Amino acid sequence: MHQFRAANGPNARAKGYRLFDFDMLGLAPALTEALAHAGLSQPTPIQNQAIPLALEGHDILGLAQTGTGKTLAFGLPLIDHLLAMPGKPAPKTAKALVLAPTRELANQIAENLRGLTVKTKIRVAIVVGGQSIGRQIELLRRGTDILVATPGRLIDLMERDAVDLGTVRHLVLDEADQMLDLGFIHALRKIAPRLGTPRQTMLFSATMPKQMEELSRAYLTDPRRVQVAPPGKAADKITQSIHFLEKPRKPAKLREILSRDLDALTLVFARTKHGAEKLMKGLVADGYNAASIHGNKSQGQRDRAIKAFRDRTVTVLVATDVAARGIDIPDVGYVVNYELPEVPDNYVHRIGRTARAGREGEAISFCAPEEGDLLRQIQKLMKVEIPVASGKMSAMASLEKVGRRKGPARRSGRKSGAVAEVEKAGTAKRRRPRRRRAA
Incomplete structure (x- = not known):
């Protein structure tokens, strides 16, 4: 859990943040023990702001630079809620879903969450592309508490009736702006209706394009916005x-x-x-x-x-x-x-x-x-x-x-999936062909 070792920023108090210790948050004993084992006592600024609100059950829109501990910001309250939920997950079901745009990020999130749940009965499963779908179907047959997935592979499994998302009560979208850029907006629209309700949704990213504002309005209910740096700003160090x-x-x-x-x-x-x-x-x-x-x-x-x-x-x-x-x-x-x-x-x-x-x-x-x-x-x-x-x-x-x-100027920049979809809709009406003049 080395990635969680960032300390509070030097300007945290100056910016008016109320600084907590992890043991002040009322987390489950298994979580405080895991944090102590990792040598963690104080949250980073994004964790400091997001965790108390998430523990209260609010939807979260979190903005922070990369490397500031966003995984722990959603992971701790998510696991704390699951520990309070009785019963094992039914076959093919999940209680929580974490979506990430790339295999590498999904693997990293799953590894971090497993580090927090090592002394609990919480089960973390991961399904991503590039791996045997047969093995993943078998893995999901037992059910899981937390399912970490890339959208494309999750839809493949949904179409094979290998997973039932109706019991999901917690949804996390990590690096949501990249999901938009990679065109995963279509996948989200297929996945969201299959999720259980009511549910808590947390959306985290390091940047905030306009399309993500629209995404937050579509999938979050009265969210609490937490931001520790202007979107698009690099880390100070x-x-x-x-x-x-x-x-x-x-x-x-x-x-x-x-x-x-x-x-x-x-x-x-x-x-x-x-x-x-x-x-x-x-x-x-x-x-x-x-x-x-x-x-x-x-x-x-x-x-x-x-x-x-x-x-x-x-x-x-x-x-x-x-x-x-x-x-x-x-x-x-x-x-x-x-x-x-x-x-x-x-x-x-x-x-x-x-x-x-x-x-x-x-x-x-x-x-x-x-x-x-x-x-x-x-x-x-x-x-x-x-x-x-x-x-x-x-x-x-x-x-x-x-x-x-x-030569002609080179086009720079790819349009996000959401922008491309809007532009495609706007140009759907075909122009009438020009009439040829009589010879």
């Missing part, structure tokens, strides 16, 4: 910098940065699956201890790569945005954005893989001429200018203009 350089110079610059501290854990983000794999193979060929994770890797390969990175068998992990929210390794010292993300929010989540649990970290980004607009979107979101480590933005801007004259 992350040192950020940007290098302006042309694309062919990126490989050399990356190797220069990696060579400064060969023992440090460094997470390198690429934009595409093919690009991540090619970059990793090039680093291995040059003698760097590297591995990769992306959508073309099997779940077993991804799990082994993350374990090797966590165990320091591998010190450089090259990844796509599949890992932007699914890796919680406190020892990550550096995040390198080899390519800037097309979705500005993902920059915040990427760099949030470092400076976790109260530690310090460094985020280094490369910006090629064609990525200038992506950088502007990121800085607009964060309301800061990232310090320049090398190169000049003015030179980049002129290069970008030359590139635009040579």
